[in-house]
Amino acid sequence: MVQYSKRRLDQTFAALSDSTRRGVLLQLGQKDTSITKLAEQFHMSLTGMKKHIGILEQAGLVKTEKKGRVRTCKLGTCQLDSEMAWIEKYKEIWDQRFDALEIIVQELKQRRENK
Amino acid sequence: MVQYSKRRLDQTFAALSDSTRRGVLLQLGQKDTSITKLAEQFHMSLTGMKKHIGILEQAGLVKTEKKGRVRTCKLGTCQLDSEMAWIEKYKEIWDQRFDALEIIVQELKQRRENK
DNA sequence: CGAATACTGAACCATATGGTTCAGTATATT
DNA sequence: AATATACTGAACCATATGGTTCAGTATTCG
Structure with missing residues (x-):
């Protein structure tokens, strides 16, 4: 329960405390990428990567958009x-x-x- | 090109992801303080505060020195x-x-x- | 000396985190 | 229509985290 009350600063630093997620941010700085491709690039299951993206999105660091089957991730603007x-x-x-x-x-x- | 230590970035961002610990750092920016006083200030058991200090120390953000019974905490350099x-x-x-x-x-x- | 103070360490607890697999849905592709 | 693709969600697992209490040890004070 309770994730909603977590403060923004908490969320952002927590999001940045994982090297996979920092890597994803830097990757997205180069090029918008789908979850599947990120999962491959970081040697991880699709579901695992989706969780990371969720955390980054929750922190406002990443935005995603689904078109057809593909959810594309980009830096949060x-x-x-x-x-x-x-x-x-x-x-x-x-x-x-x-x-x-x-x-x-x-x-x-x-x-x-x-x- | 700057070299980043993955583990240290992990540790530091994780240390900063807790608002109590950020508060402690700001407090130590004002004045070196004992663990007991920090515990009181942040409404927490001595043991709980000691754990936070351990995490901050591990991340190199805080240094401590024990003189007599009292362990004094200060900002790491x-x-x-x-x-x-x-x-x-x-x-x-x-x-x-x-x-x-x-x-x-x-x-x-x-x-x-x-x- | 005896008592209070300040820390230390172990054990415990609930919840969070970082990952997995498996089963499903929706959308291309052939 | 059938199959492959891309994601989604639930359940599970091991470990980490943030806190506690309780039982010490070491130091200072009266």
Whole structure:
């Protein structure tokens, strides 16, 4: 039950904590790909890959679209038809997601400089 | 070309996927703190907090030192570089696509304005 | 010394995760 | 129409995760 209450940051970092999923993201950066092809490429059952895609999709990192039999996966982007809201949303989402990380990095840099 | 250690990326992203642990990192950014105090602050048993600290330590995000009875936790030094690099790489890919899409949006906007 | 404090480790528990297989549905292809 | 393809969903499995309690050990304080 309960997956819905999981926070976005949790989801994103958890999605990124698996090397298969990171590999899928980088692959999708090169080329939109079907689940079957991803499964082959990462030496895994179709069902297994579908689960990974589900996790990436849940985290908003990947979007999929089914045409005929084939579900094509691509990097998650914002809505194509919402114009300028793109930039805002893009920045907002990434800021949100990596806010914590950036703060930590800032702290580390400051510490190093003040040492 | 940056070399990423798969296991370390796994560990670090997994460590960051828990909001308690992210909170601990932010707290340690403010002030070095004992495990007991962290446990109180995050409303958790001492043993539970100790586990979190172990995970953060394993990922190299936190360092600890025991003096007398008290184990003091502090931020680990400069461990997030490769994680940032990975994210940057992903963002780079995203940006490339974003730029391409943005051009289309610009065109659409211009069309509408000129209509 | 004796008691309180701070941690450590083992055992336990419920749920999540990363994978599988198997059986099914929907869509091409021949 | 028959078969192959691509996905979907359920069930299962082993291990990991996030937490707990309980029983210690070591250190400090009165």
